[in-house]
Amino acid sequence: MRTLGVRWNKLRRALINLQTGPGAAIIPPNVTRVHMDFAVTCKGGHMGPKKFWREILPRLKYHNPSIPMIVNRHRQNEIPPKMTIYVRNPDVPEPSEPQSLQQPPSSHAGLSKAQPPLPTEKTIELDMKDKHSSYILEYFVAETRAQVLKPTPEQVQEIQSLQDLAKQGEYDRGVLDKLRAEKKREKDMLARARQAGGLSED
Template sequence: MVSLSQRMRKLQTRLLEIRIGSGALILPKEVKRINMRFAPRMNQGHMGPKKFWRHELVRLKYHNPSVSMTVDRTALQEDPAVMSIHFSNSSPSSSEPPEERIETIDMKNYTSSEILDAVVRLTKAYPVEPTPKDLEEMRKLEEQRARSEKDSKLSQEVRARAKREKQLLGQARGEVASQEV
């Protein structure tokens, strides 16, 4: 089993990636809902939407909890991969019902970063700046990773040396046994 400190470091790294990763954007108040529809398998241009859903949408939801985000993975492989972003009227008055505008993005055959760029252009979202605490945590995790890499190389050398000594002892015993016969 992996040690507790290794598991904690991995968890801290994942949480930090969610807080300040590439999809860490603040959406404007006009964005009310985001719907994604794509096929469950990656072939035929559905890999980008799946990667966007797995990586970028998590960060978007973390920073925009009030925006409803739904994913429909029941589309056929031949169907287009579509993201629809629902905007509400920026200044709803009490006399008329709020208007809703829907913009769509065709995600088929696009990478997750291209989809993210399209979302930023369409919604005018702005990125979340890392706090000094986040930067300090990132620095500490990088130091731990470098130290861990160094320790791993050192322990590999020790194990290789012990294995080589064991082989040499085995060969020496084999030669002594063959000379006695």
């Protein structure tokens, strides 16, 4: 069983990575859902959206747990990757009873196509072909007017302490590597001497 320190430091890294960094932003309540459609493989300009999903979308999801973020991946690389943002339409009055979303869950087999918007919604679309993940985030933040979160002083301190920990780890690893190399050198030397001189240990 791993010690508590090892477990906690690993979880600390996972948590701070989720809470801060690119994508840590609060999306305003008029955004109802986000849909991404891209291929499983990168060929044909699908790398940016994939990276966006892998690296940035978890942070957006952490800070906006109630907004469905659907990812639909397929094998047709020739279809340009597309992001659809569903926004509440201010021109249409809000219906009295909330409508149920007819949105299939995320799929890796192309089964979750972007649905047509509800009558109270309008869509914003982005062609993500050949776009970098950071560009996609910039566009997303600008279009939805999301409020980007800066790390709080405690979080800055946490990041700093994790960096210190990593530095110390690097140093310790170097020291131990040297020690191990020295031991191995001595052992090899002894073995060589034994082979050449016919000395035996027992």
